[in-house]
Amino acid sequence: MSQTVAVFDVGKTNVKLALFDEGRLLWEKSAPNRVLPGPPYPNEDVESAWNFFLDALREVALTHQISAIVPTAHGAAGALIGESKLAAPVMDYEFAGVEVIESDYARLRPPFSESLSPKVPAGLNLGRQLAYQKWRRPDLFAKARYFVGYPQYWAWRLTGVAASEVTSLGAHTDLWAPLQGQVSSLVKALGVHHLLPPLRRAFDPLGPIQPDIAALTGLAPETQVFCGIHDSNASLLPYLISRQAPFTVLSTGTWVILMCVGLSLDQLDPRDDTLANVDALGRPIACGRFMGGREFAVIAGGGGNPDLDAVERVIGSGAMALPCFSDQGGPYAATKGIIRGEVAAHDQTALATLYCALVGDLMLTRMGATSGDLIIEGTFAGNLAFCQTLGALRPKQRVFAAEDVVGTARGAAMLAHWPPSYPITAPAPVPAASISGLDAYRDAWTAAINSIARRATNA
Incomplete structure (x- = not known):
């Protein structure tokens, strides 16, 4: 027993x-x-x-x-x-x-x-x-x-x-x-x-x-x-005691919560759905959020994770998913998501993966989270193409993926013996990948969403 x-x-x-x-x-x-x-x-x-x-x-x-x-x-x-x-x-x-x-x-x-x-x-x-x-x-x-x-x-x-x-x-x-x-x-x-x-x-x-x-x-x-504890903060606990700031944890599931430890709060903007959550020790943490898991499901239309070849095919096609595919979360929650161009049915998960990586990259940039490791835990940690695409979008930051999908529960369990005396399992480094055409695609995607935002403001 x-x-x-x-x-x-x-x-x-x-x-x-x-x-x-x-x-x-x-x-x-x-x-x-x-x-x-x-x-x-x-x-x-x-x-x-x-x-x-x-x-x-x-x-x-x-x-x-x-x-x-x-x-x-x-x-x-x-x-x-x-x-x-x-x-x-x-x-x-x-x-x-x-x-x-x-x-x-x-x-x-x-x-x-x-x-x-x-x-x-x-x-x-x-x-x-x-x-x-x-x-x-x-x-x-x-x-x-x-x-x-x-x-x-x-x-x-x-x-x-x-x-x-x-x-x-x-x-x-x-x-x-x-x-x-x-x-x-x-x-x-x-x-x-x-x-x-x-x-x-x-x-x-x-x-x-x-x-x-x-x-x-x-x-x-x-x-x-x-x-007990708010679930995103539970996901953060293992890293608060095992890493030096700055670093960012992306807690992923229905929501993607970007928790930037050691980041100034000065660039938080309520229009971007960036905010401060409070960690278990009472300290404000700069955060951003978008409903990435739900948006992924809407765009993908099914389960499974793509490979990088599929991501490159979507980039090459020029097809884009433009925010937002949920009416909650992120800087573009007030705009209705659209898909421009044609994507083969078997590449829809690649389109969804690319979209979620681009939104995450956009929010990190707007928050000023330009340094420190990126640690992905939860559902998207099992999507290697997402992890590698985010890494390719942010080549100056190392990307790690937690190897299980119980990060929230594992962090919460630590509270029963706080601080824990046992070693914390480190997340796995994500191998860097070169993705053809990604930078130009990001520029075109950003221009497209800026155009949508301007039209919405002038409407």
Whole structure:
């Protein structure tokens, strides 16, 4: 029987339970994450996720002795909780109906200079979700005792202990002032300060699991639960303790989050969807984001990864994917994506790969991230053509790829023994590649998107 850390990883697309022993993945199981249509608004299917979690714990407890549980979850989700259950459903951040309050909310939003949180669509600013719940569903809001980030909701459900935590509060919520290390002026303006429980660190133990959960799962009653962390920040943890700044981690999945450690915040521009997230130690980190995983799927129309020959065929054809293929994230979210030219069906994944590499390169340049290593983790780390194309676009920076797709969960597991005493597995260097015609193609692609942006501005 081994001592293990169980990580409950709630992503936008999937929920997962993963077990680790000193950084080694022992076991994992996943299921699709669902959104319910409402009423009162589209919301996270927390009960399905919870039942998956309990079933998976019950299954794995037969063969492993779990010593700790760490939750991690995607950003832009938060929970209004009452004495013993949710006071209101956890809003799906893609609920566009939340924007009906925008004119009132805009008067309360702190300036970007305070929050370093750009205005983003739908419910991606967690503060907008909270304002909507207060103003449009006062019947539910009145039942709330606390408002917590999504990782901390799962910690509360396991322990009964409510906590606030900076990586969740600082993830483009409008609720945090990163440079001051405190809640923003929005908290007072919205009148919700009383709903925020005491601030705890991501690696703080909140207590043991509740007795009924121990009985349901077969876990030991003394199993500790840790406060938990925003998922992109979990991906960053292994590199914060094993590398010297500057460096950039590209955490890839449904979203591509570019986290530039050691970079000045001076070039952040809310119009580009660049911002500051806050790491587990409370420090602001320059970040950019675009919905790369979803855009890749739209352009590619199917699965699989291309080779560089396919990328060169697309370049040679002159065909281009021009942003944006999602209505959320990145500097061109307000423009509708188009594909110019013809691409063979078997080269659509190459077109999608080239597009995502170009958007990543564009955002890194605009942020001023021109030095330091680039580390790709998550889904795109398994796409060698993406890694090599990004490297060819940025030849002065070394590119590395994490060799597994559980970087978020692996980073979260570290919180149970922080700082970890075991060695951190280094990502693999990506071999450099020369890609014929890439520089000229980037120039033409950039000119095309600039033209689209000018037309949109003048419309």
